[in-house]
Amino acid sequence: AQSVTQPDIHITVSEGASLELRCNYSYGATPYLFWYVQSPGQGLQLLLKYFSGDTLVQGIKGFEAEFKRSQSSFNLRKPSVHWSDAAEYFCAVGMKTSYDKVIFGPGTSLSVIP
């Protein structure tokens, strides 16, 4: 069955430090890949997405993610974290066999120390 895993439930980083959030998926083919962010009391906001082509994708708020087919991974990175980045981050996949269904990972909660 298709699944998305995010190994880190909670990560704490210092402001200005670099960040990497891990995501692995299990799927028979390369799915569509997404990263969403959810701030407290807010809905999910799309940070970036990968469909095909260049495996390094740039998103909003200075985030980027790299698709690695051999590792079935789509890790999210940011070179310098800001206090406002504290939020819940969800990796998600969209299956090419399904029109609309997006499968979400369990999320990683990010705390930022000033």
Place this chain on the structure above:
Amino acid sequence: EPEVTQTPSHQVTQMGQEVILRCVPISNHLYFYWYRQILGQKVEFLVSFYNNEISEKSEIFDDQFSVERPDGSNFTLKIRSTKLEDSAMYFCASSATQGVRGEQYFGPGTRLTVT
């Protein structure tokens, strides 16, 4: 910037009661979705809706659930007879294009508590 809105932000209901969760999608969007997130668990797809009919639904979306676009602006999720396990955050989303390639814009959610 246009956004998806949801009402109420929090709904408390007794088991067995009917609830209707309301969403106002972005005005020029044609594709609508409901997701739910049980506390501490993943966000799960429930249903997608286009042209006044369901496009796709998950195994969670059983006969207790229904969706409707009663007018040109609202999109609703009805749960006919709520169970304790329906307690969750329910997110509405809309998109301008169909399918997972179309960016889905999410509302802030309605927290449903069934007692």
